[in-house]
Amino acid sequence: MSKVRVRFAPSPTGGLHLGGVRTVLFNYLFAKKHGGDFIVRIEDTDQTRFVDGAEQYIFDCLKWCGIEPDESPVKGGPYAPYRQSERKESYRKYAEQLVKDSFAYYAFDTKEELEKMREECKTAENPSPQYDHHVRSKMKNSLSLTSAEVKSLLDENTPYVIRLKMPENEVISFTDMIRGEISFETSLVDDKVLLKADGMPTYHLAVVADDYTMKITHAFRGEEWLPSAPVHLLLWKYLGWEKEMPEWAHLPLIMGPNGKLSKRDGAKFGFPVFAMNWSDPRTNELTEGFKEKGFLPEAFINLLAVLGWNDGTEQELYSMEELIKHFSMDRVHVAGAKFDYEKAKWFNHEWIKKLNVEGLRLNVIEQLSSAGITVADETFLDKVIELVKDRCTLLPDFVQHAGLFFKTPEALDTEAVKPKWNEEKVKFFEEYCQSLEKISSWELLEIENVFKSLATEKNIKPGELQLPLRIMLVGGKFGPAVFQIAELIGKEETIKRIKTAIQQF
RNA sequence: GCCGCGUUGGUCAAGGGGUUAAGACGCCUCCCUUUCACGGAGGAAUCACGGGUUCGAAUCCCGUACGUGGUACCA
Numbered sequence: 001m002s003k004v005r006v007r008f009a010p011s012p013t014g015g016l017h018l019g020g021v022r023t024v025l026f027n028y029l030f031a032k033k034h035g036g037d038f039i040v041r042i043e044d045t046d047q048t049r050f051v052d053g054a055e056q057y058i059f060d061c062l063k064w065c066g067i068e069p070d071e072s073p074v075k076g077g078p079y080a081p082y083r084q085s086e087r088k089e090s091y092r093k094y095a096e097q098l099v100k101d102s103f104a105y106y107a108f109d110t111k112e113e114l115e116k117m118r119e120e121c122k123t124a125e126n127p128s129p130q131y132d133h134h135v136r137s138k139m140k141n142s143l144s145l146t147s148a149e150v151k152s153l154l155d156e157n158t159p160y161v162i163r164l165k166m167p168e169n170e171v172i173s174f175t176d177m178i179r180g181e182i183s184f185e186t187s188l189v190d191d192k193v194l195l196k197a198d199g200m201p202t203y204h205l206a207v208v209a210d211d212y213t214m215k216i217t218h219a220f221r222g223e224e225w226l227p228s229a230p231v232h233l234l235l236w237k238y239l240g241w242e243k244e245m246p247e248w249a250h251l252p253l254i255m256g257p258n259g260k261l262s263k264r265d266g267a268k269f270g271f272p273v274f275a276m277n278w279s280d281p282r283t284n285e286l287t288e289g290f291k292e293k294g295f296l297p298e299a300f301i302n303l304l305a306v307l308g309w310n311d312g313t314e315q316e317l318y319s320m321e322e323l324i325k326h327f328s329m330d331r332v333h334v335a336g337a338k339f340d341y342e343k344a345k346w347f348n349h350e351w352i353k354k355l356n357v358e359g360l361r362l363n364v365i366e367q368l369s370s371a372g373i374t375v376a377d378e379t380f381l382d383k384v385i386e387l388v389k390d391r392c393t394l395l396p397d398f399v400q401h402a403g404l405f406f407k408t409p410e411a412l413d414t415e416a417v418k419p420k421w422n423e424e425k426v427k428f429f430e431e432y433c434q435s436l437e438k439i440s441s442w443e444l445l446e447i448e449n450v451f452k453s454l455a456t457e458k459n460i461k462p463g464e465l466q467l468p469l470r471i472m473l474v475g476g477k478f479g480p481a482v483f484q485i486a487e488l489i490g491k492e493e494t495i496k497r498i499k500t501a502i503q504q505f
Numbered sequence: 506g507c508c509g510c511g512u513u514g515g516u517c518a519a520g521g522g523g524u525u526a527a528g529a530c531g532c533c534u535c536c537c538u539u540u541c542a543c544g545g546a547g548g549a550a551u552c553a554c555g556g557g558u559u560c561g562a563a564u565c566c567c568g569u570a571c572g573u574g575g576u577a578c579c580a
Contacts, residue, residue, distance in 0.1 A: 009580095010580095011579080011580050013579085013580075043580065045579090045580080046578095046579055046580070048579085049579065049580080107578095111578080114577090114578090123506085124506070125506050125507080126506060126507070127506055127507090127576095128506085128507085128576055128577095129576095130507095130576065131577095159578095161578055163578095179510075179511095182509075182510080183509095184508080184509075185508085188507075188508055188509095188576095189508085189576095190576075192577095193577080193578050195578090196578040197578055198578080200578090202577095202578070202579085202580085203579075203580050222574095223509095223510070223511095223573090223574065224574055224575070224580090225574095225575090225580090226509060226510065226574075226575080227508070227509055227510090227574070227575040227576070228575075229509090250510085252510090252511085253573075253574070255572095255573080259572090259573070259574095260573075260574075306517075306518090306529095307517070308517090310517085310518060310519070312519070312520095313519090313528095314519085314527080314528050314529080316517095316528085316529060316530095333517095333518080334510080334511065335510090335511050335512065335572095335573095336510090336511075336572090336573065336574090337516090337517065337518090338516060338517080339516090339517095340515095340516045340517065340530065340531085342516080342530060342531055343516070343517065343529080343530040343531080344530095345530095346529085346530055346531090347530095353543080388542095390542065390543045390544095391541065391542040391543075392542095393542095401541095401542095416540090461539085462539085463539040464539085466539060466540080467539075467540065470540055470541095471540090474540085476540085476541085477540045477541060478540065478541040478542080479540075479541070479542090480540095480541090480542090481538090481540090482540080
């Protein structure tokens with residue numbers, strides 16, 4: 001078997017959503033598992049939908065996810081160029097070849113004529129008539145016109161497209177790596193445009209030509225492409241490349257709460273659908289990304305991998321390395337999977353717990369600094385991270401849980417204390433401060449022992465006093481053990497926080 | 506409408522002729538903790554429906570329903 005070569009071919013029309021990232025991921029995992037090449041090629045054939053900056057955005061997302069292409073427009077490679085707009089001329093050659101071999105034909109119909117045909121053929125049973133064998137003889141094309149008429153139209157530079165001539169009564173079938181045998185009747189498929197009037201190929205011609213010239217061995221794409229598979233199969237055959245045709249796998253769709261996951265679902269249900277923030281330069285509309293929402297790339301990749309794939313064991317947490325080792329296309333589920341944001345957050349929580357301090361440090365510093373907290377002492381920060389990471393689900397949670405070690409709380413939840421607050425307790429805390437001043441070594445046990453023995457002496461239950469102390473130090477009902485906090489923030493800060501808090505109760 | 510693909514708890518899913526039908530998320534109860542989490546122990550909840558084949562069907566076959574995708578000079 002020749003070396004595995006697999007490609008991801010995004011269209012730079014803005015944003016990279018969950019389904020897109022999962023398609024890349026499965027391509028990448030398959031390539032790496034078999035020691036092959038992972039190629040990124042850009043399908044920028046539709047000038048009207050092309051968005052500035054979208055291509056760079058795609059590569060930024062891949063980089064964040066930890067996916068490095070072996071060949072791409074930015075990296076180059078032996079089959080350059082990797083942008084379809086830069087390969088424009090080669091596609092025409094293949095299209096003309098097909099016309100010459102009578103597998104395709106020129107069509108001169110204008111937009112208005114096409115609309116007219118669709119309008120006239122429209123019935124209740126057939127709401128969307130196709131340009132197919134039923135109508136092609138009635139349209140303006142090189143099949144219905146004489147060769148002289150065609151020649152003169154061509155000479156006059158009449159705009160035209162090249163369409164594939166679908167055979168009438170054939171059954172086309174192929175084996176999908178995920179779904180098995182699939183077949184189609186050609187009479188039901190329309191004559192797809194291969195080369196547009198502007199000289200650009202459509203997706204159909206472009207994928208086949210590019211997959212062939214770039215020696216792609218396995219073609220994986222979303223399930224939405226399944227209906228056009230017969231077109232591609234036929235092109236491989238008509239172009240004479242049947243022996244080199246890649247193996248196919250059509251990946252299941254990722255669904256939103258209702259239907260195929262869309263950008264709108266994110267806004268509507270409050271979860272990100274793109275890998276990273278994307279702001280559309282034309283509308284300035286911002287679509288939130290998983291990165292900015294506070295997801296770790298490890299968690300993002302992990303949750304995507306197990307959405308529609310399972311290795312048959314009970315394992316759910318996988319690093320990229322483990323995924324490469326365990327992944328296999330035949331264990332990809334056939335049905336579409338609904339995206340569950342709650343579970344997505346669980347994965348991030350698990351990865352925050354799983355990662356060590358080094359893996360978290362940079363992210364935490366970034367979170368804190370965006371909240372206006374600068375970290376001076378990194379070894380101190382490391383202790384804090386170790387102490388609080390179990391309670392953080394999303395990265396911004398570190399602001400609440402780690403922030404209190406760097407900054408005196410601004411507002412105290414006094415309501416939690418006031419009802420049971422009295423003179424005795426005020427006295428207790430004043431004396432506790434005095435005792436703390438005298439502590440020789442500022443250690444957890446000391447701080448706690450002084451607290452407990454003073455409470456016994458005053459005949460107050462320690463439990464009655466712990467909540468107030470927590471509010472004093474933290475500001476609210478959250479965070480690690482109180483005495484651990486006291487130990488970490490130090491004697492001076494602890495006493496200061498207690499004293500200022502007493503004033504407020 | 507037509508064509509393709511699908512259907513195991515609310516969600517992700519294992520299981521592919523004989524199982525008490527795994528596991529995870531979420532939800533509920535309890536324990537731990539006099540905070541919030543983490544952790545631990547339990548619980549509720551599932552084979553879309555109808556026919557076949559078979560001693561036996563979640564599993565194989567056929568229908569139906571439902572879902573979803575396609576039906577563009579978009580990808």
